[in-house]
Amino acid sequence: MEATISPNGGSVRERRGLEERFRDRVSPNSALSRKTVSYQGNRAAPGLRWMKYKEGFSRSLVDEFVSEFRPAAVLDPFSGIGTAPLVAAGKGIEATGIEIMPVGALVGRGIAEAANGLRRDTLEGAASELLADLESDADAHEYAFPHVRITEAAFPDETESAIAKARMFIDAVDDHATRALLDLACMTVLEDVSFTRKDGQYLRWDYRSGRNLRSRVHKGRIAPFAEALGGRLYQMLHDVDELKREYGGGRPEFIIGSSLELLRETPEASFDMALTSPPYANRYDYTRTYALELAWLGYGQGDFSKLRQSMLSATVENKPKTDWLRDVYGEDDALLSKAFRMYEDQGAVHEVLGILRQRVNELGNRHVVRLIEGYFLEMAVVVAELGRIIRPGGVVIMVNDNVRYHGEETPTDLILADFAERSGFVCENIWTLPRGKGNSSQQMRRFGRREIRKCVYKWTRTNG
Ligand SMILES: C[S@@+](CC[C@H](N)C(=O)[O-])C[C@H]1O[C@@H](n2cnc3c(N)ncnc32)[C@H](O)[C@@H]1O
Structure with a gap:
């Protein structure tokens, strides 16, 4: 049975809501493997094998x-x-x-x-x-x-x-x-x-x-x-x-x-x-x-x-880029404002952030909170831009991993799917790889073992 509270006793309502919304799009894809979505497949490839870019x-x-x-x-x-x-x-x-x-x-x-x-x-x-x-x-x-x-x-x-x-x-x-x-x-x-x-x-x-x-x-x-x-x-x-x-x-x-x-x-x-x-x-x-x-x-x-x-932003050292983005885009830029709104309205991100902020003293590094804020705000900008740059009928194929901090699963695949659907795409598929990643051993002891999805997504730009 699906848990109704998070490992830290917080709410999972927003995350369950997203799961419900995209349930029929998430499916395993046996044609994809860890090898194809990673550098392993390039080990013998001419040129690409010159640099071990893992x-x-x-x-x-x-x-x-x-x-x-x-x-x-x-x-x-x-x-x-x-x-x-x-x-x-x-x-x-x-x-x-x-x-x-x-x-x-x-x-x-x-x-x-x-x-x-x-x-x-x-x-x-x-x-x-x-x-x-x-x-x-x-x-x-x-x-x-x-x-x-x-x-x-x-x-x-x-x-x-x-x-x-x-x-x-x-x-x-x-x-x-x-x-x-x-x-x-x-x-x-x-x-x-x-x-x-x-x-x-x-x-x-x-x-x-x-x-x-x-x-x-x-x-x-x-x-x-x-x-x-x-x-x-x-x-x-x-x-x-x-x-x-x-x-x-x-x-x-x-x-x-x-x-x-x-x-x-x-x-x-x-x-x-x-x-x-x-x-x-x-x-x-x-x-x-x-x-x-x-x-x-x-x-x-x-x-x-x-x-x-x-x-x-993907490390605990990254500082917020909100002001910098406003400088780059201009204070009243419509696309930037829309991206910021997509981020602000994204319930699942804020559900996770709310729980982590309450537990900040227990986190291995308190700046994990800042990392998640920065990552999804900046990805909202990237996805909004893709919505503008990709022609109607065109596609986005994206490889990404979900993450979990302090036991709280952050469903990157579903959060980005929400951004995509607000940016003119239909999220058609979230293909899961045969086996996702487990927890760190420390997290496993505390929160038990559950898989984190590793996925390839397909979003199609609508004609509208
Ligand atoms: C997962 S890797 C992509 C690897 C690529 N698919 C390949 O086959 O080599 C993500 C890349 O994004 C780059 N990156 C990070 N922030 C970026 C930014 N703001 N603009 C452009 N590239 C960025 C990183 O340096 C890294 O090379």
Whole structure:
């Protein structure tokens, strides 16, 4: 029997109401799997395998939806390494990706470059010269890896010098496409040659770094930089021909910036499909996970917190963007006012927030409340913008996870479906993946085990 009160003794009325409203749209979809909605499906994919961007979805997922709907123009407003724009553009479809993390956007651009412009022999020649340069005795004193606090002591000394040499070499390469790919190759091996490992929410430190003396992590053998880089360059050269076949049908546009700013500038009805996976409301901090890569790209200490604050709110560090959005849109902007109203009227969000505010002293981190407020307010803006940008008859396909804090389930799928239906869409399907995620072990002890839905949604833009 469905519980009538929440694990904290609060009301579930609003959440049950949403469940009732969308009950006939929620269904399992056996064609979808954890593999297709995650990076796992890209492990062997040419280009996409260069960077372990674990937050990505697979090319087969994109392929499936693009083949089914045959859109003329596709947008991914949270494009990561560009899986959706690359696959769509490869089929001759006009494709745009917006991504705030340059790490992801540069991978997408690099793959597009390899598929559309790059001359394989030029890259091969430059790659051999670079590797030979790394073997030479010369030192590169003019450059030092631009560490920030969380990357200090990340590399063995010899690696640090080899990285410096590579940087000096790459900066002197004339051919733009070759330079971009060599730069990308270096960026994508930084984790492998470091004392760190991307691990869920954290960057874990190997005890050999001397940085965290309590660490017991041993990564195993850490490859010298030249070896790791050589391996990546070999893989890139190997992939070029296949990339030209697969993604050579057109060049996607990758814009580096925030969708919270850029969607506003996108003309009305300019896309007939949005295929996307926004950050989940799960505290995951991209700037921490990709710290080495951001530092390589020249992000200084101040840039890190600026970037974190500009991203869609999904961490406890994110501060409210309400005033910032008013500045971007203008005080009386109709779309922004509508998005704010959608958020204010959303009963299930406020039911959860009300309970968490009452229990704030029991929360692992009190700013979880601010995270949920920010996430749904900002997603209301994104969904309202999609309602304006997607042509009548067009579709939005979105991958997202529900979340639970302090035992309170936050049905992201149903809340966003409500925003979508207030923005000119019909929520047609909320496809659940075969198995959702469980609780954290601590939460399980307290609140028992229930599954959290992991879903793919389909919203169709009405003709009205
Ligand atoms: C779940 S990942 C999407 C991965 C992508 N589907 C792929 O295959 O690589 C969400 C992405 O949204 C990006 N992001 C977060 N806030 C953003 C914003 N305000 N504007 C644009 N992108 C943002 C993150 O950097 C992250 O790459």
